[in-house]
Amino acid sequence: MSPKQKLVSIIIPVYNEESTLGNVIERVQAAMTQTGLQFEVIVADDHSFDNSLQVAKAYPVRVYSLVAHVGKGMGLRAGFAKAKGDVIVTIDSDGSHRPEELPKVLAPVLQDQADLVIGSRYLHQKNVATKKLNAFGVKLFNRLIQMFIGVFVTDSQSGYRAMKKEVLQKLHLKSGGYEIESEMLVKTAKGKYRVLEVPISFEQRTYGRSGVDPLRDGFRIFISIISARLRGL
Numbered sequence: 001m002s003p004k005q006k007l008v009s010i011i012i013p014v015y016n017e018e019s020t021l022g023n024v025i026e027r028v029q030a031a032m033t034q035t036g037l038q039f040e041v042i043v044a045d046d047h048s049f050d051n052s053l054q055v056a057k058a059y060p061v062r063v064y065s066l067v068a069h070v071g072k073g074m075g076l077r078a079g080f081a082k083a084k085g086d087v088i089v090t091i092d093s094d095g096s097h098r099p100e101e102l103p104k105v106l107a108p109v110l111q112d113q114a115d116l117v118i119g120s121r122y123l124h125q126k127n128v129a130t131k132k133l134n135a136f137g138v139k140l141f142n143r144l145i146q147m148f149i150g151v152f153v154t155d156s157q158s159g160y161r162a163m164k165k166e167v168l169q170k171l172h173l174k175s176g177g178y179e180i181e182s183e184m185l186v187k188t189a190k191g192k193y194r195v196l197e198v199p200i201s202f203e204q205r206t207y208g209r210s211g212v213d214p215l216r217d218g219f220r221i222f223i224s225i226i227s228a229r230l231r232g233l
Contacts, residue, residue, distance in 0.1 A: 009085030073180035119160030119200035
């Protein structure tokens with residue numbers, strides 16, 4: 001199957017991002033239309049209490065809303081279960097990722113050069129500011145993954161990714177929160193699938209605030225890396 005024949009599912013996990021969600025959806029649709037690829041956009045709403053759900057429903061996208069606020073991982077997993085695409089993309093809804101870089105993130109998967117592509121904020125860049133996890137935390141998780149799996153990455157916590165659906169379905173993901181990115185990476189590498197990073201831009205959010213708790217979610221990420229290493233796929 002040629003790249004043009006493949007369907008791409010772009011999943012946008014959302015929790016209280018009414019100020020940025022509409023812009024992200026519009027830019028995703030514009031970027032994907034320019035590629036000429038077949039695509040669908042799925043918004044997975046983690047039971048937002050603002051108007052995120054209403055914003056999403058104003059666009060020609062597939063929308064799924066969880067019945068309770070349970071975490072980013074659960075939202076993504078709901079999106080994965082509903083996705084029809086051959087390639088699955090995840091992109092954050094807070095505007096920190098540039099949808100215009102979708103072709104760059106997709107290319108290695110579409111060209112069968114990788115099974116999982118991670119858009120890295122740190123590849124070939126220095127002094128990148130982020131409030132999600134501090135630089136020390138990201139480096140620590142990168143190092144743990146390298147020690148346990150033997151795969152070096154510069155941005156193990158990035159939520160901007162593209163992955164073959166056939167590989168994703170073999171991972172049997174269990175994470176409910178932000179630790180899902182680590183679980184995906186560790187299980188992909190452990191399964192001997194190909195992991196590749198591409199450099200992306202990162203725009204610090206200007207609206208709202210991140211729902212990440214560095215201590216609580218950092219601990220969960222640490223545990224998820226250990227668990228994914230010890231368990232089977």
